Amino acid sequence: AAPGVRELMPYLPGKPISELEREYGVTDSIKLASNENPLGASPLAIEAARAELDDVWLYPDANGFHLKQALAKKHGVPVEAITLGNGSNDVLVFLAQAFLQPGLEAVFSQYAFAVYPIATQMVGAKANIAPALPADHATMPLGHDLRGLFHRVGNDTRLVFVANPNNPTGTWLSGERLKDFVGSLPPHVICVVDEAYTEYAESDTLGDASTWLEEFPNLVVTRTFSKAYGLAGLRVGYALSNPGIADMLNRVRPAFNVNAPALAAARAALDDHEFIAETRRVNSEGMRQLSEGFEKLGLTVIPSAANFLLVGFNRSGAELNEALLKRGVIVRPVGNYGLDNYLRITIGTRKQNERLLAALSEILQ
């Protein structure tokens, strides 16, 4: 294997539901494991994807003309600022391919999204990881420490990855502080602000980094259709940046990386404002329901601005996960992040949340 590849920590996806149900002898399980939208996708998006199936012998539009037009309008940026990805995971990899190499570094936080170390190491670059804020931090336990990140940035740094909010912690940074951080970075460093969960943020504290693009030529903002837009299975995400950076990203982007049903669905999903509003409403209510439920059970709940909660226990998350699986509840253990006594739980519908809380309460008795 190429240098660094053998040392990669593989991304750990869950098993398919049908396989888990067979293994644990359950039916009718609920999946609160992958931060998917419990409402599904916008009906407009599904219809648009279906219509494209009639034409699947044709290659998709390699430049995603219509989707890019709509995104340019949504964000008030030129189409040249956009790089489309097969999920935002794809554009994170393009960033590493275009800007890192052996001898160079990416800086990010402990407990940051698992794809940052994978993308960094796959091109032979070094991951320079800043410790997260401590678990007993007063306001943002396990959150990103901007000062710590800043101190890691050096001559060999080319990328800094910051997820706002972050996965798997759900923690966030105020837009004001994050903007100051981006402005403080030297010009040879690109700051990637990953806004995969931004639609869920309940207050405007987090800001919208896409509105800072004109000010910072070294800023890249990534977004996805996998979460609030409910299109995880179709794989569409994108990066916004200055056109010079987008040009480099598009040079490494494989032609036709986003398929035709996905392009059409994403384009249609952008117009369904009602669906996003309902998604946000269900998430806010579910967040309250679950936080209260977890606190009643005496558990530690890490503050979250996303569609999931990181929950701390006084015992192993892997064991609790097994017990939940036996009850048909699929959540995400996060031992691979070094968070052994935690589970990451996606906020579901009211009924799903009730079922999860009932199962947990039974297990913890």
Ligand code: PMP
């Ligand atoms: N960034 C963050 C912070 C995420 O949690 C995820 C999904 N787990 C992604 C990016 C990538 O998602 P996708 O490739 O589906 O857009």
